[in-house]
Amino acid sequence: MESGRKAGIGRLVGCALKNRRPVFLVSLVCSLVGNVGCAVSPSYGTMGLCRAITAFFISPASAIGSAVVAETFFKKERARYMGVWTTMVTLGVPMAPFIFGFVAVRVGYRWIFSQTNGVQLLLYFLVGRETLYLRRAAAAASLRPLAFVARPCVLLPAVGYAMVFLWANIMMSVETGQLFPENFGLNPQQVGLQNISIIVGSLLGEQIGGFLSDWWMWRRHAKVGSSSDGQGADKAARSPQPEFRLWLGYPGHLLTICGVVVYFVQIERAGTFWNITPDVGMAIAAGGNQIVTTVMTTYAVDCYREDAAGVGVFFNFVRQTWGFIGPFWFPDPIQRTGFRASAGIAAAMIVAVSMVPTAVVQWRRSRWRQD
Template identity: 50%
Template sequence: MIPTDMSPMDREVPKSPPTTKYDSDYLEEKDAGFEVSAPGSFLSEPHKSYLIQRHGTLDLDPIPSMDPADPYNWASWKKIANLSLVAFHACMGTFTAAAIICAYEDIAEELEVSIQRVSYLTSLQIAILGGAPLFWKPLSHRFGRRPIFLLSLLLSCICNIGCAKSTDYASMAACRALVAFFISPAMAIGSGVVTETFFKHERARYMGVWTLMVTLGVPVGPFIFGFVAQRVGYRWIYWTLAITNAVEFILYIFFGPETRYIGADVQSRSSALKTEYMSIRRIDPTPFKFREFWHPLTLFTNIPVLLAAVAYSMVFLFCSVLNSVEVPQLLQSKFELNAQQLGLQFLGLIIGSLLGEQLGGYMSDLWMNTRARKIGRKPAPEYRLWLSYIGFLLSIAGMVVFLVCTEQASTGKWDVRPIVGTGVAAFGNQVVTTVLTTYAVDTYPQDAGSVGVFINFVRSTWGFIGPFWFTSMFESVGIAASSGVAAALIMGAGFLPMALMHWQGQKWYSKSD
């Protein structure tokens, strides 16, 4: 029988031969040379019967308990509905930050500040989105994911109303900062929710849903709100965000059950329903420790997670942040676009991200599962990295096309080639995003929530710094030549470190265990 006080994070691969064995440990023990029996032989007969009835197989990793409240035992529709809400919530972080990009000129004119200063309203949110989850993660660990998400949506709604009512730059910046702080939890905790809900063989596919929504928030925001700013004014951007927060709050009450499962005696369906939806209380009595609020940053010493985070963040900086925040400066004046036309320039990023997720998510799982069937055991996490090289190369190619073609385009005459470039770069970015995030979680599964917070911190830090030097780079070396800078940094801080990780990664994290 599975010990009932184990959290989902604890039900991952053990660091040493356990005294009580589970099916999920079978392959690891076999690889380590231990004498093992066939999968499922260490479960009680009632437990086996429960799993067969619920899942149709004993080949599960990790092994669920016999409790209906255990998220691994939920019906597929319930898991997907919950993930959809969490992923959309995560999307709202970057979506909100990028929402005003198409309205920079309108905001600058009304508040009587420069466009460069207005762009800081986006940079400010990016910075806070990176640091705020350090505060939310320990709270979600003690009180559960559901209360934190509900609180996040309610307070974000209130602060977005404050943005809509702001009459000067300072008050709008303050409200934007508060929105970023309150909307941020799902951007980092989402990786923990995926790990707490889905089995390992399907994790990349659903991790990809979460990462895709975070990525899509950047281009979809200005794409949609370009129409809003052009037709009814930019303040309706904030009203729409507030309404969206309120609607998701209501949906989450009914379709967002608690995924933080500590373990309990086997429950009935009625008590499981109460635990998942109606219980707002502290579910983990462990006392708070101050170090928990900065614990994810200790992953700077975890080489596989660090390199994956840095490599992904460098691609994200150019293929997502530069391709969105700098579009008004690069394309709006060049092609003489209004807010609505400017929003349409983000269509390439949206299409590229959607297509890239097919390779980074679904095909990534298929890639790993096919290899597992061929060799008769689970392949090392490094095998997934083969797909990341495609992403790095397409990211570089897309940035070269975007920047070179932007400089070559005739002033006042719209050219589709830069948009094609952003689409190619977005495809590569999404492949790198999903593959490296899944790889980082696979190498450190015992604390997937901290991995998500850490990656989000590194990504957002890079994203915050970038807009401060992008303009200087364009002025110093030129728009086309800047593609060489992007290519060099992606290759040097992304492609080459991942090649090294592919070669030595298993040794590094094996030693750390």
């Protein structure tokens, strides 16, 4: 499904650079058709094909969401509403098993398909509006998304965010579904309830990643603005650089590491009897992940405001690539090295691939943005 989503992102971004609303509507209609196909599939192969179709057509929502936010809100409130969007992206993973665990236990797994797409289509048709009002010249000048691989102030935050998302969201969602039934004997509904911790943690983390991030930049702007002579050019030059926002990413990294360690260690301590302590680790990691998600995404959009759609596509391409690969190798280190060593591996990867690159971006500052 992830590979199909990446392909869908690449094909549809060109149309998305010109119009938003038609792309969203076509996306929802076609993904709804794919999900209906999943519900009536007679074989595993047929369902795999329908899932690929769904993944291809559902991609625009994650690809151009950042552009919609950038087009709709002013810079002073961008992090707050970018955080709302990124929170919804994050919550999609835990909300699905939380809600449809009840459905799978009571009426069967086939009923979990298509309902959500149907509601989305109805709501977006009734209240969704076009948000792209940029000049044609600006839209035509947009970069191809993969060109951001040569832009370190987008590449490094995207890679760092993807690593945090991998451990705090993908790993926990996948391994909870595998470890909790095996270790604690939980059924799908009970496993789905564990995702409440990710939902709560993400919502709490967003208060720092969104609201506090905007306040952080506003406070800096007020400080440097008051020290200028009041002239427009000087005041603009003394405005806080986008890299100042990245200071709020470090608490997110540390919370993610703390949460992953608690999750693994407490699963090992629990043995064969379930308790809530691993869920506490999930909530802590989810809060850290949401802080990093909002801060990194908003920073990259601040650097390339006119190419917000391309930034969103690139961020999701990197995240989906990491997310697709991760579940293939997660079980092996856990089985070979144990839970505590796996926690150490996760901490080392987050520090090396997320925290250190963030520090490098801050060190280089505007020199990369001017290249």
